[in-house]
Amino acid sequence: MAVKLIVFLCVIVISKGVDIGSLKLDQVLILSRHNVRTPLTDSLEKYTPKPWPKWNESAGILTQKGALLEGIMGKYISEWLDNEDLIEGCPEQKEVLIYANTKSRTIATAQAFVDSAFQNCNVTVRHLEDLTVFDPVFLPIVHNNSEIFSNQIGEEMRAKIKDLNLTESYSELAKILKIEEADICKSLYLCDLNIAQTEVVLEVGEEPNVSGPLFIGNAIVDAFIMSYYEGMPLEDVAWGQIQTPEQWELLAKISKENQNVRFNLTLGSKDIAGPLIKYMYNIFEDKSPKFTMLVGHDSNLNSVIRALEFKPFKLSEQFEPYPIGGKLMFQKWVDSTNEYLKIEYLYPSTSQLRNAEILSLSHPPKKVLLELKDCKTDSNGFCLFSDFMKLNVY
Structure with a gap:
C-alpha cells in the first residue's frame, strides 16, 4: 500500500x-x-568533371576548425x-x-x-x-547474426528505400555535378541518379549500408556540408552552385534519408x-x-x-x-x-x-x-x- x-x-x-x-x-x-x-572519402573526382576544393587533412580527420x-x-x-x-x-x-x-x-x-x-x-x-x-x-x-533477424532488417531497409522520394534532390545534385560529363557516366554509364537503384548492403560485422545513388549522393552532400562548416569561400562550396536555403534543404534530404534507411530501424x-x-x-x-x-x-x-x-x-x-x-x-x-x-x-x-x-x-x-x-x-x-x-x- x-x-x-x-x-x-x-x-x-x-x-x-x-x-x-x-x-x-x-x-x-x-x-x-x-x-x-574532412569528407569521409577522397575519391569524389569520378562524380564530376569539376575540381574539388583541397583539404589540409586526409579523409575523415577532424580539422583545425573542428577542434x-x-x-x-x-x-x-x-x-x-x-x-x-x-x-x-x-x-x-x-x-x-x-x-x-x-x-x-x-x-x-x-x-x-x-x-x-x-x-x-x-x-x-x-x-x-x-x-x-x-x-x-x-x-x-547489427549484433544479432541470425539469418532470420538479418532478413528482417534487410526487408525494413528495402521498404524504406522503396518509399524514398528523392527525385528532385537527385536532379538538383546531378545538375550541380554535371554528372553527364563525369567519369562515372562515361565508364560505368551511371548518368542519372534517378534511374540507378539503391541496394541494401548487410555484411556481418559491418554497419548497415547502401550502394547506388543514395550512397553516392550522401558522400557528395556530406562534402558540401563539411566545406560550408569549414568556412571555405562560397565559390568552393559546391562550386558556388548552392545559393538558396531551399537548395540546401533539397540536397540535405539525401543525407537525412541515408541515415533514416540505415539506422532508424524498428528492430x-x-x-x-x-x-x-x-x-x-x-x-x-x-x-x-x-x-x-x-x-x-x-x-x-x-x-x-x-x-x-x-x-x-x-x-x-x-x-x-x-x-x-x-x-x-x-x-x-x-x-x-x-x-x-x-x-x-x-x-x-x-x-x-x-x-x-x-x-x-x-x-x-x-x-x-x-x-x-x-x-x-x-x-x-x-x-x-x-x-x-x-x-x-x-
Whole structure:
C-alpha cells in the first residue's frame, strides 16, 4: 500500500509540474557527435568533371576548425556546469568521464572539448588502446547474426528505400555535378541518379549500408556540408552552385534519408545501439561520475534516439538530422523528494558553425527539448527518473 501511495504521489507531482526553483542539477551524461571533419572519402573526382576544393587533412580527420568549434562548445558547457553548481573549477578525476571512440576524429574532438572545458585540469580522454579497431561500445553494427533477424532488417531497409522520394534532390545534385560529363557516366554509364537503384548492403560485422545513388549522393552532400562548416569561400562550396536555403534543404534530404534507411530501424536500432545504451544506463545506475561525455558518430545518436523511442522533433537552422558537434544531453535533477530527467538536444546552428561564433550563456547554441514516448513529462520537460530507468532493457 505504501509503495502504491508513493507512485500515486509521484504521478501527481509530474502532472502538476515540477517546482523548478527547488531543483538541483545532480548528473549529466552527453552523447556527442564529433565535430567538423574532412569528407569521409577522397575519391569524389569520378562524380564530376569539376575540381574539388583541397583539404589540409586526409579523409575523415577532424580539422583545425573542428577542434576550434568543439573548444567553443566545451567552454559554453563548462560555463553552464559552473552556473548550475555541478562542477566548479577543476573536477576530481572520479567526477568526470570523457570517453571517445577509437577514430582519430572522435578522440581529437574529445581532447579539444577537454582542453577548453577543463583547461589546465587533470582530465584525460579515455579510449581503447588499440586504435585499429572500432570500440564495441560505439560500433553501430547489427549484433544479432541470425539469418532470420538479418532478413528482417534487410526487408525494413528495402521498404524504406522503396518509399524514398528523392527525385528532385537527385536532379538538383546531378545538375550541380554535371554528372553527364563525369567519369562515372562515361565508364560505368551511371548518368542519372534517378534511374540507378539503391541496394541494401548487410555484411556481418559491418554497419548497415547502401550502394547506388543514395550512397553516392550522401558522400557528395556530406562534402558540401563539411566545406560550408569549414568556412571555405562560397565559390568552393559546391562550386558556388548552392545559393538558396531551399537548395540546401533539397540536397540535405539525401543525407537525412541515408541515415533514416540505415539506422532508424524498428528492430535494428535496439540491437545496434544495445552496447552503448547499456553503458549509459550503467553510469546512471552507479550515480557516477557527475559529468560524462561519450564522443561518437551520427549513427550512434540516430540508433540511440530510435531505440529509446523519442517522440519526433525538429532541429531548426541546421542541414543535418544529427548535426556535427551536436549533443544529446541527459540531465538528472533532484529535489528533496524525487529525481527527474530532462533531455535536450544541444547543437550549433549552421551559421554558428560557419562563422565560429563564440557561445556563452547569453549567446547559447541551439537547444531543443526532447521527450521520450514512455517517460511522461511536465510542461518544462521533466519526467520521473525512475520511469526513465525502467526503459533499460539491456
